[in-house]
Amino acid sequence: MIELIFPDGSRRAFDQGASGRDVAASIAKSLEKRALLVRLDGQLLDLDRPLPGGGTFEILTRESPHALEVIRHDASHVLAQAVQELFPGTQVTIGPAIEDGFYYDFARDEPFSLDDLGAIEARMAEIVDRDEKIVREVWDRNEAIAHFKGIGEAYKAEIISDLPEDEVITVYRQGNWKDLCLGPHLPSTRHVGKAFKLTKLAGAYWRGDHRNAQLQRIYGTAWASEADLEAYLKRVEEAERRDHRRIGRAMDLFHLQEEARGMIFWHPKGWTLYRTVEAYMRRRVESDGYVEVKAPQIMDRGLWEKSGHWEKFGQNMFTCETTEGEELAVKPMNCPGHVQIFNYGQKSYRDLPLRMAEFGACHRYEPSGALHGIMRLRAFTQDDAHIFCREDQIEAETTKFVKLLNSVYSDFGLDLHSVKLALRPDVRAGSDEVWDIAEAKLDRAARQAVNMEVEPLPGEGAFYGPKLEFHLRDAIGRTWQCGTLQLDFVLPERLDAEYVAEDGSKQRPVMLHRAICGSMERFLGVTIENYAGAFPLWLAPTQAVVASITSDADDYAREVAAALKAAGLRVELDLRNEKINYKVREHSLAKTPVIAAVGRREAETRALAIRRLGSEGQTVLPLDEAVAALVAEAVPPDLARGALRG
């Protein structure tokens, strides 16, 4: 007998060998009909698989989030079956469920075309309608290898060969189509449903390695219901509407052009936004005990060799040779420069922790395929800082940093979504003992600093040390990695950074590399998309437009604009010979937060009729009151907090 503990806490015993279906049927016929899978001690199992033992037990129906993952996984199998039916000779590889959907990687000499997707979708629907039973089979390892080799599935055979000897080889069969798979799966293809859609074609390397063959990946999205699918497609549309490239063009913020790939031409409005964010960041780090510096843009190759960057990233640096034979490199990062400043003169333990910040303009020769709007560039500016400190100060500095980072994000309407710890990569500097210490320190510090789990990322650290990644979430739920904190025992060693300790001995400081925005450009891209261009008043490049209704009011309009400008607001004056409807529409589309229309009435009463972006009515206020209200609202959030405290 096995004992199952149900979600309501009740316990019941079942015969050895009972399946999830048996259990569901014993509760209610209707439940058996709706059941797709079961969860035993947290592990998902096929409905018809005999339960291997007792434990906490749950029957999953279509509505369960865990079931959705399996629906997506099964959709990928249905996709693979459809492709193999339509395009014989195509090899299958792997096809997992992913966020919002699934993909499957195929090996086929001829490329799929976008036109094929419709036919494949239709065939998928047909397979769903066939309602093929999905059956789990345990195979002998060698037989499985021979079978997949025999039918020309070299990739599948390779996967099995690479599995550990004692691994149970399971093959799932749906109709006469079979796939090597760990499972679990739905009882039959009908349960995949029709709320799926193939979305895009892409190339992908076998096993994620660019030295391997390139496969063809077909992406799809799949949901428990049509309504969920619709909602998802709406969300995608919304994201497209918010695309920073589109908004950047519409609001005349910046442009990119071929002659400077991966670099931004900031237009006046975009640069105003940039400077506003930069000024804000400058205040935040200054008040958090940082000093700001500026190091040279171009430095001798020798320094980069010494730091170790030349060896690892020399291929990705912009370099030049002078007529006098010097070899120079444009800085791809700021740390070596900061160490030079640290090294100048003598530093005492009393100087630590020394927090050295720079809005550092960096250039990196990124692979052409990596470039993406203003999110991934070849010329970008880091809100960089290096904290030189003792080992025993690492945790306190990490906590301090995380507090600052959280506060900055919330000022931009963003939430910290997750924290990840990237651990030692294969190619790295420093001994394993040093890495052990570094990883442990950062892990502990991060756990203390944030009230959330810290997800380890094996092999993803920087070559000189482990890396904390701070992922944030924007207004429509997308996540971005911006903030980072990296622990570095290596660079101080390589560049001979030292301080004089209390006992007079020379000691090595530890360096913390850290950034909140990451790249200013990327953070601005995220901010643009987060607000969809409708910035809060303190960020808006143009905060208010004074629009005249008739030319009679021109003088008063000028006076109002001058008053707002004198009060420190960014104002535009629109005296064009256009209808007020036209002006309101135009400035609304330009996302100007405040439109002050002035006509004869306002001029006579010395008032201001203010229309706020996104609302239809107007508020009429005496001019000086209106100015005062707008000025108060336009104070950046950090200064507003300061004013409250003061």
Added chain:
RNA sequence: GCCGGCUUAGCUCAGCUGGUAGAGCAGCGGUUUUGUAAACCGAAGGUCACGGGUUCGAUUCCUGUAGCCGGCACCA
């Protein structure tokens, strides 16, 4: 860098199977003085990304290159 797609006026986009291009908006010139999301009229604007080929003739077909887009790889 790799795989696939795209590139027509400042912007958004039409242009079937080859006969040197069209709209809306913006811009420009007028008329209109207007009350909260598009007043009216007019003229103008294009080496159809760039190079080569096929053809009597190429925006259209083939090919090469570049950029961009979607992924992959990369991301100090």
